[in-house]
Amino acid sequence: MDKLSQEVDTALASGTSYGKWKAKQPIVKPAVKPAEVDEDRGILDNCRWCGKPFNSIHGAKYCCERCKDEGYRHKANERERRKYWEQKALKEN
């Protein structure tokens, strides 16, 4: 099960909708933000998707192509869902 489905399940289990539940969640920032800079190998950073430390070159946010794809896909899904709930909320008011 992916992260998004897990979140939807959590929301439904607590008796609310995904949109309402998500709006209450705190914004999670990466736990570790190392400042170690190496000109040739990039900056030691944590993957935004799997959290694994990796050398970020040219500001890369994901450790590998797979995580990048998953991360982008998740972000796109989140945007779609947010848009849906925002429009739904507008109609209800």
Ligand SMILES: [Zn+2]
């Ligand atoms: Zn990764």
